[in-house]
Amino acid sequence: MSSTEGFSDFFYAAPDGLRLHARVYGGANSGHWPVVCLPGLTRNARDFHELALNLSARSRVARKVVAFDYRGRGQSAYDLDVSHYNVGVEAGDVLAGLTALDIEEAAFIGTSRGGLIIHVLGALQPAVLKAIVLNDIGPLIETAGLAHIQSYLERAPKPKTFAEAMDAQRSVHGKDFRALTDADWTRMVGALYRETDQGLMPDFDPKLVDTVANLDLSQPLPALWPQFEALAAIPLLTIRGANSRLLSAEALQQMRQRHPMMETITVEGQGHAPFLETGSLPGSIGAFLDRAEQQSCSE
Template sequence: MVSTPVVQSSPRLDYVVCSSPSGVHRMAYWEWGDPSNKKVLLCVHGLTRTGRDFDALAQALSSEYRVICPDIVGRGKSDYLVDPDSYIVPQYVADIFTLIARLQPTTLDWVGTSMGGLIGLGVAGALINLQRLHAWDTDHILNSSWAVPFRRMVLNDVGPVISAEGLARIGNYIGDELFFDSFEQAVEHAKKQWKSFGPHTQEQWEHLTRYVFHQQDGQWNLTYDLGIATPFKRQFIEQNEAASELLVQAAQKILWDAYESLPAETLIVRGETSDLLSDEVAQQMLQRLPSAQLYQVAGVGHAPTFMSPDQIAVLKRFLLQE
């Protein structure tokens, strides 16, 4: 008798303890699928979002993968950092390595939206540096728990060059304190704030709102630490205005090197009207990694949410191809 797979209606919540220069913190992660499955898919969200953004995609893939959707520190169910200056990609990369060590996957695939894609590039770059440092000890690297290669990578509306226009738009609202008297008001705000996500049903907008707002003292306010705005604005807004061309080029070279180290099975997703990943940069990404593929989502800006059946179908075909 063939058993019917159990359909998981909601994720399991767990935590991993990570460290920063100012102490330790817990990073929450949402888990779908068989916890003994060593085939892992990591889904990493954007700047102010949470791992619950991936519920629809994770549920659709949970029969094939152990799907892990972390709340990056400072967001969702994760702790806030004592020092807001630590809300930077290197800290997030370190936390992800701690999570990978907990999961011990045999294969690792990645879906990264915006910031989640940059974290993925950071992890890929760190693995390349590790291999270079231990080039003399090939056997150790191949047998190391850190040597889990990316099998397939999805970069969702992000690349090694990020548009200043998109960064400025995000900088205009990140860190703003918001209070609403009802959940319905928060949903209406979300529809306007994230209209670039494209068309969604009322139920989908409520889902996209529910995990980035929470009720406190009779009002609905943001769940993320407003302190994440401090290093973001300094690094991406103020620095862009003051940095020399040489500094910008050096930063982009690091990202391009990491990008070019990605596996052959890389999918670039771009919202058709994205103000963060330009069509020009997307085409350059295809040229510099000729095996990569491009999926452009019509009627969407920054960034596709992978909630609609057509978007999910494209990712399933890419991730599950043999």
């Protein structure tokens, strides 16, 4: 485990032996819930860097934070079997990582696919979930939003420089993310791409694109209401981008009806998925986790 920039790199073996990676922020558990961060489909642990620094070192309550790279992303090994790139396998990988880190329970933050993995964890090992933050994801996914992701991945630009990458990301996502600053776009591009001998490359296995391209979006997507309702006793904060194409305002309302204690935040000027380190979100997330833990301790 090597330390750099406020975190340590942690490598462990998946249940099938694949070498996987996570970032660990903060020291040993200090009596407060650790936080587990789960990124989106093609994203990686770097997306949570600023938020993790905030929760582990800058908040009133300092927490250990673990941000995972799924198989085929970031510093985790690529899988030769593309069928293993699914939320069930990835949920098992997360549980293996928590076991390796000796974490029995935690608060979870899931962006997009990460939120779907949290739904699976609720079925596989509900006791591990102490509090949940869903970032622009829920049990009902809009087909139009997935179609947008599918189209983007199939026609993803191939920039040669970081400047070109920033221009490309602004061109595709700028209308949905008018609230972002130049610094926000810079962090986003720095997390998405990596330098290689072949030049600038997205930091994920290209075969991931196939898993999305093969989705039949002419049929309604299965809803995860039973899995969501199983989380009803767990403190929940759902964050939605006001311009989101994946999580609709109507779906958010249905979620609130089925989980009456759910807290919500709508982020103006952002789409799918909001940058959790921007604006007041770090403070709001930290305060939610503090309230959830205090309530748990008083019960």
